[in-house]
Amino acid sequence: MVGAPARQTSRPEGVFVLLLLQSIFWMVAGLSALPFALAGEIHMAGLGLVSLLLAALVCLVGIGVLWRKRWARRTAIVFEVLTVIGSGLSLLVPIGANRGPVALLVDLALPGAVIWLLRGKTARSDFV
Amino acid sequence: MGMYSISPEHAIGLVGGLVALAIALLALPRHPRWRAVPGTVRAAAVLMAVSGGVHFALIPHHLATEPLTSVLFFFNGVAFVTLALSFTWRHWRLASAGLLIATVLGYLFYIGVGLEGPDQVGLATKLVEVTALGLALVPVRGEVGRTHRSWRWTGLGVALPVLIVMTGATAWIVDLARPDAHHRHAGALLQSSNPIATPAQVEAANRLYAETKSAILPYQDWHHAWAAGYRPGGSTTLPSTHWMNQRYVDAGYVMDPNRPQGLVYANTHHGPVLLGAMFQMKGLDHFGPDPGGPMTLWHQHENICVTPFGFEFSLMTPFSVCPIGAIDISASPMLHVWIVDNPTGGPFAVDIDPKVVSAVDRS
Numbered sequence: 001m002v003g004a005p006a007r008q009t010s011r012p013e014g015v016f017v018l019l020l021l022q023s024i025f026w027m028v029a030g031l032s033a034l035p036f037a038l039a040g041e042i043h044m045a046g047l048g049l050v051s052l053l054l055a056a057l058v059c060l061v062g063i064g065v066l067w068r069k070r071w072a073r074r075t076a077i078v079f080e081v082l083t084v085i086g087s088g089l090s091l092l093v094p095i096g097a098n099r100g101p102v103a104l105l106v107d108l109a110l111p112g113a114v115i116w117l118l119r120g121k122t123a124r125s126d127f128v
Numbered sequence: 129m130g131m132y133s134i135s136p137e138h139a140i141g142l143v144g145g146l147v148a149l150a151i152a153l154l155a156l157p158r159h160p161r162w163r164a165v166p167g168t169v170r171a172a173a174v175l176m177a178v179s180g181g182v183h184f185a186l187i188p189h190h191l192a193t194e195p196l197t198s199v200l201f202f203f204n205g206v207a208f209v210t211l212a213l214s215f216t217w218r219h220w221r222l223a224s225a226g227l228l229i230a231t232v233l234g235y236l237f238y239i240g241v242g243l244e245g246p247d248q249v250g251l252a253t254k255l256v257e258v259t260a261l262g263l264a265l266v267p268v269r270g271e272v273g274r275t276h277r278s279w280r281w282t283g284l285g286v287a288l289p290v291l292i293v294m295t296g297a298t299a300w301i302v303d304l305a306r307p308d309a310h311h312r313h314a315g316a317l318l319q320s321s322n323p324i325a326t327p328a329q330v331e332a333a334n335r336l337y338a339e340t341k342s343a344i345l346p347y348q349d350w351h352h353a354w355a356a357g358y359r360p361g362g363s364t365t366l367p368s369t370h371w372m373n374q375r376y377v378d379a380g381y382v383m384d385p386n387r388p389q390g391l392v393y394a395n396t397h398h399g400p401v402l403l404g405a406m407f408q409m410k411g412l413d414h415f416g417p418d419p420g421g422p423m424t425l426w427h428q429h430e431n432i433c434v435t436p437f438g439f440e441f442s443l444m445t446p447f448s449v450c451p452i453g454a455i456d457i458s459a460s461p462m463l464h465v466w467i468v469d470n471p472t473g474g475p476f477a478v479d480i481d482p483k484v485v486s487a488v489d490r491s
Contacts, residue, residue, distance in 0.1 A: 009167065017168070017266050029450060098444065098448055
């Protein structure tokens with residue numbers, strides 16, 4: 001049988017997986033900006049590097065959540081709330097942003113799931 | 129269809145996935161051992177049921193044209209549903225990881241060799257499967273028995289980044305290298321038209337070209353363009369730059385040769401050299417008139433990541449993410465009129481040949 005936890009929540013592990021995925025998405029976005037920087041778009045170099053830095057930070061926050069660190073839980077919630085607000089705005093404003101299922105999964109469902117998994121007193125009590 | 133679109137024949141897959149999600153959320157908690165396994169396992173089981181639903185839903189459409197693919201979808205669907213139901217099985221993690229990895233790699237093979245095109249349904253399903261893989265592998269505190277934690281951490285740490293990067297890279301390369309009939313470079317969406325221009329359309333295209341060229345020739349001296357209100361709309365360190373006239377953009381003139389919304393200049397060592405004009409529609413939703421039929425097709429750049437810092441852009445990743453500080457937009461439809469010889473695409477091509485720009489710079 002698949003190992004069963006003894007009255008342990010696995011929400012932090014689930015959040016870690018989601019944050020790891022998000023971190024990889026940011027990493028890919030950061031790397032994708034660099035060829036444009038090489039082609040002469042100098043600001044894209046900065047944005048690419050900031051995206052890579054953000055990817056590393058999200059991964060670290062994920063590890064912090066895995067270790068049940070209270071700072072990591074707070075940081076993850078704040079970060080994901082900002083992500084949902086930003087993504088929601090870009091989807092609502094008529095600028096032609098993509099509204100396909102991938103965008104909805106990555107920009108809304110994933111951060112929404114992280115917030116849902118970390119919310120509430122029960123989840124908070126698992127973090128030290 | 130491109131990777132940012134939903135292929136009409138795959139749309140039913142989304143319905144199948146959503147129906148499977150609802151059924152899984154209702155049925156799986158009734159399993160007698162549901163509460164005995166970690167939440168990560170339960171979530172992975174639900175996600176695998178979703179993937180199974182997508183695969184089942186895609187069978188009917190492929191049955192007539194691609195029977196082998198339909199058979200593979202069937203067995204894939206059966207395997208996913210079986211594993212979603214048997215999450216208490218001793219070898220569940222290993223079997224799930226094997227199936228999920230094989231399914232993602234199978235999809236990449238299919239789109240890599242051109243048996244399928246990457247689209248939103250395929251990519252969304254792969255995201256669901258990679259997430260399920262991560263949840264199936266991640267070790268959880270308090271697990272009992274032989275948990276193989278180090279193997280699972282290694283598998284998680286390797287498989288997730290590798291599969292995501294491979295999926296993104298394959299979809300991106302295929303989408304850019306093999307665009308469909310309605311797309312050109314960088315995913316630009318082309319207006320639909322009749323395949324071969326009629327004599328009347330050829331005449332209309334020639335007239336548009338002549339009128340536009342005549343109207344913008346004074347702007348060969350960029351000072352005149354500046355005086356008329358045109359300003360560089362991006363970096364001038366690139367080979368060429370679009371100069372935009374915001375007044376004409378706001379006014380919404382439609383293909384007026386005397387008031388094109390943009391001019392394109394090559395950035396040469398001896399200053400800006402006029403390459404052509406650009407007409408742009410005011411709204412996002414409608415292409416402009418194409419008097420030359422297939423000769424004067426408008427195009428639209430979709431899903432580009434634009435940064436307000438210097439109006440630079442990159443392409444949105446297949447995972448719908450832009451670099452931080454850039455936002456995903458679609459540009460209004462546009463039509464270029466190149467007044468320099470553009471041997472690869474002609475006077476109304478989406479792009480100017482880079483060799484032409486280099487030659488202008490060398491002249």
